Amino acid sequence: MTNLSIILLLSLAFSLSVVFAADPSTLQDFCVTNPIGQVCKDPKHVDANDFFFSGLHTAGNTTNPAGSKVTPVFASQLPGLNTLGISLARIDIAPWGVNPPHSHPRATEILTVLEGTLEVGFITSNPENRHFTKVLQKGDVFVFPIGLIHYQRNIGYGNAVAIAALSSQNPGAITIGNAVFGATPEISSGVLSKAFLLDKSTVNYLQTKF
Incomplete structure (x- = not known):
């Protein structure tokens, strides 16, 4: 095999790796979840309500052992999110309550505190298991990398509220x-x-x- 052939093959391999690493194109404006089992709802039958969700103004019920409530807005709640690769959630935490250690296998999370004071943290993978932690106030933002265990705890004396944006329509x-x-x-x-x-x-x- 000539040097030119080797260079061409390496270039092709690199190009394919870049293509496969990118997010897939939807090849259409949207693909609203279809409740009757088809892949996408017929665009002629799509309306503004398919892209609308109401309810994040309502506080979640935190009267449970953890003292927290997550209100998700994923594709299952907002059909217009399907194939768009994003979602969000409201997190309510009572004083000294906790959103227990958990992970999102399919999404990075970026958290914005709307009210209260939150202690947040995440742990890196084995063998280091480094614990990154920070106390957040109203208006502060913190990011939890995809798949890593993380948590939030309300260390204030009033209810805490945060909005989490996630890089998947179904982060898990x-x-x-x-x-x-x-x-x-x-x-x-x-x-x-x-x-x-x-x-x-x-x-x-x-x-x-x-």
């Missing part, structure tokens, strides 16, 4: 405690006791809580 959420101790069917207590260095009775107790 894996809450660590629920996933590990509330799996169905449950994870063996033998596995969990070794993984978390706990005795089996403690694991069994935690499983009843989740």
Whole structure:
């Protein structure tokens, strides 16, 4: 193979890697979720309400053990978001409540505090497991990289409100405690006791809580 051929092949490989790394084109203006099972709603039957959501002015109910409530606006709530690669959520947290450690497997999150004082943080992947944390006030912004475990806690004396924007129409959420101790069917207590260095009775107790 000549040097020219090698250069051409390398150039082609690089070009393809760039193409595959980019977000796919929708090839159309929009693809509103169709409730009757087709891929996209017929554009002739789309109207402004397909791109509209109302309700983020209403505070979420935080009377639960965590003291927080997330109100999502994903493609399932706002059909016009389908294929657009974005979504958002309102987060309400009562004083000393917490949005528990969780991750979004398909999205980076950027959080803006609207009211209150939040302690936020995220943890990097193994083996470093670095903990980045910051106290945020009204108007502050913080970003949580895609897939990393993160949390928010209200350390003020009034209710805290934040808006989270996410880089996916369906970011997913894996809450660590629920996933590990509330799996169905449950994870063996033998596995969990070794993984978390706990005795089996403690694991069994935690499983009843989740």
